[in-house]
Amino acid sequence: MQMSQLTPLLFASYWCTCGHGGAFRRYGFGAEYDLYAPNYPQDELFLIMGSAFAPQGYAWAFPRGNGRVRLGVGVIHPDNDEDARIYLDRIMRDIPQLAERFKGASPLEYHTGLFPSEGAVPGFSRDGLLLAGDAGGHGSTLVGEGIRFAIYSGQMAGETAAEAIKAGDTSAAYLGRFDQRWRSRFARDMDIAYMINKHIAAYSDAQWDSSLDLLKRLTPAQAAQALRGDFTASLVMGILARNPSLIATGGKRFLDKMLERINKPVAVSAE
Structure with a gap:
């Protein structure tokens, strides 16, 4: 049977690496x-x-x-x-x-x-195969939110699979458009979420006390936007405006890194 005749498979279990690299360690x-x-x-x-x-x-x-x-x-x-x-x-x-x-x-x-909790895997598609949800590392590592993003990525993968079947081409080259679509929409916010996760995972109790004081000064809309993982330059500047003391601390440097990532173009080419 020709590979182009195979129906793409959608995996949503991160225990299956399916040749996409090693198992998740974190x-x-x-x-x-x-x-x-x-x-x-x-x-x-x-x-x-x-x-x-x-x-x-x-x-x-x-x-x-x-x-x-x-x-x-x-x-x-x-x-x-x-x-x-x-x-x-x-x-x-x-x-x-x-x-x-x-x-x-x-x-x-x-x-x-x-x-x-390692961020997205390098590539989500192979010949006859798509990875969506946990299998592709598609959840937000900021607060461990997976269901919403599994639904989004599953919808994208399903649309791509349907297009591939209609075109009679389930090659990695064709299915790679799923990688491109996902990264165009989610890669930046997921990268920032992982950066924050790595930063706060090592917090001491004193650092958490300080950070919670920061969160208290955010508006409800800003707090909801941050927890939702919708990172924008206006959000970062709003956090800084409500917490001017960050200018004299390492917090300002971290926010600068977030701004740098927000302003960096997203690479959408498939692996």
């Missing part, structure tokens, strides 16, 4: 409860940092309607060798603000998972 390890929590305000969310509850990672409490709340913690391996599951019950029990809100809560589901 990854987030998370554990999470999905709880029914009748006393938890559905308009509040928590992000929790610090060595006592999420060493070299973070914890979260996200309401999702109808009294349901996701409570989780994630740590990065091999930056440390901590077990996220150990910290999960400690967070709900030992943080007073959460203990009150989770009074009477009942766990309905329990999840654990891994998330590749």
